[in-house]
Amino acid sequence: MFLDLFGQECKKISKNILYYALIIIMILFYATQYATDSSEDISLMIREPRESDADYGYRYAEIPEQVMSELAGNLYREYSNNNYPSYPFGFIKYVKLNANKQVRAAEIFYEITGYTIEEYNDFLVVEYNKQKEEFKEEFEEEFGEMILDGYTVSTPIAETMTYERFKELMGQMSEMVGVGSSYSNFERYGKEELTYENAIKEHENLVEKDKVSGAYARNFSDYMGIVLGLFPAFLVVSFSLKDKRAKMEELIYLRKASSLAIVGSRMLAQTIMVFLPLLILGLISTIEIFLVAKTMSYGIDLLAFVKYSFAWLLPTLMFTIGLSYLITELAENAIAILVQVVVWFYNISGTLLYGDYGLSLMIRHNIFGGYEIYKAGFNEIVGNRIFYGMLSLILFFITTFVYSQKRKGKSYVKRKPIKVFADSSKKSVA
Structure with a gap:
């Protein structure tokens, strides 16, 4: 039953124009913001500094x-x-x-x-x-x-x-x-x-500890996190309200599936369908970095983008979906989008571009390399991601409870009842 529901939700998402709008936004951020737009740029960024260089950066x-x-x-x-x-x-x-x-x-x-x-x-x-x-x-x-x-x-x-x-x-x-x-x-x-010694140390961190691709994966996660902190809310609200606009909500509640299965299949489908394009973009970048690094005899971490996507980006996506779904179930309108916009603005404006992790919804690391900064804040990052992962699960269970109560006839907003069956003598069983 769960897999059937999950498959149906994925199919519905794949036919929705907002889903493809979200993918286009991801691609635009990737193409216009993310730094690996040409092989020449990659080779310049990862080459070893020389003492003859006039400038080692700052x-x-x-x-x-x-x-x-x-x-x-x-x-x-x-x-x-x-x-x-x-x-x-x-x-x-x-x-x-x-x-x-x-x-x-x-x-x-x-x-x-x-x-x-x-x-x-x-x-x-x-x-x-x-x-x-x-x-x-x-x-x-x-x-x-x-x-x-x-x-x-x-x-x-x-x-x-x-x-x-x-x-x-x-x-x-x-x-x-x-x-x-x-x-x-x-x-x-x-x-x-930076002195020559500083530049050599940065390069050693890039090649030996980050395996080149780790530095790019953090940059990738920085930009994609901005997208995931807001735009999936539009998709969630659209799907949650679609059946209500069609006045089919009571029919949906008649499914034999449990509330846990219905809510779980929806949220899992939305999470996976949004997450898949990120993995594909990460794969494209991995291939590009690999081809350039190979010509320079550098090895890379082939799974860097996968690891950073799951560790840095997935909790952000889960929270955005969980909060938007819960608010939409409670309010039965599109106010969840406004709430998510406020949350997103608050986090964007209150967080430094790197090194400032705390409880920010989006992990910012808008600097190439910066391994020492990342390592210094590693425990803070882990705590942050665990916090949002756990909070997302709590939102899921609360949403399931709200959904279950509504199946039993309890409403959290005042609205006119929808007449499902013409014959009022027949009683429906939820």
Whole structure:
């Protein structure tokens, strides 16, 4: 009975246009975001660094001097235009501060730099004239007139400013501007160049510990996790409401199958049908990496994409399906999509691009390689994935209970009863 139900659900999904829309979204993320789009890129990324290389790249780091100077310049620009960008839900929002908050922003800038806004304007003019004179020919031939705005000069910091006090002041700015402002996540404002020794260590991790494909599999999981944290909800809600729109829900409840079998077959079918395209995309990338790595005499982990897909992506997919299914059964409308959008936005906006795992629904690792970062957070990742796996099972059992109660005639929303049989003298048995 269960296998019959499972097969029917898979067949229904394969005929649904939303399913193919979801696959197209996956392919678009794969093609436009995922980094392995050409064999040349792969060979450049995995080749061993040479001492003759002029640049070994860089890594982000919270270096106080850089962070303070960058953010002070940022504050000057945003204050000057009274235009403070923030990302409260993963999308940009421009905030204008009222007069009192603008005054406070100017005071904060003065405490950090020792300059009032007017004095800093004069400072930029002096710097402009100094640099224009120093590089006069270069400006005239290549750039024309140069405008300094804080990007092209290093904003000076007051000698009395400590990093602890600076972070307190940035906290005040962040509170005034709102969630996702420029005045948080200090690490992204500092960076340090990799030395040859650093680059060799990164390469050893890539080849020996990640077996090349592991690094790509984490990148793949980062982008696909964004898709799985939201878009499967549309498919789940569509199928849950389809029978209700056709006024066939009571007929479905008359099936001889148990509630556990019905709910289980639906959720399993949705999970597997969404998961299969991910495995296929992972296989395509594995083949591409294998062919390039082979020419460079590197071995790869052929199962890396499978392992990361199951460990990193499956719990996200299970939770999205479980939450959407439960809410739809309770509300009997499409509000589950709105709920999932809120959950998705909250996780996207509140999580760093890498190294910040916690209880985020989507594991973010938007950096190539980064084995040391991944290893440092390994236990946190395992705990996170177990948490969402267990939570998904709880959602499944709650949904099964709700479904079972509704089969017995209990409704969780007020609605008009649907007349199934014309002869009211006959009693139906659920």
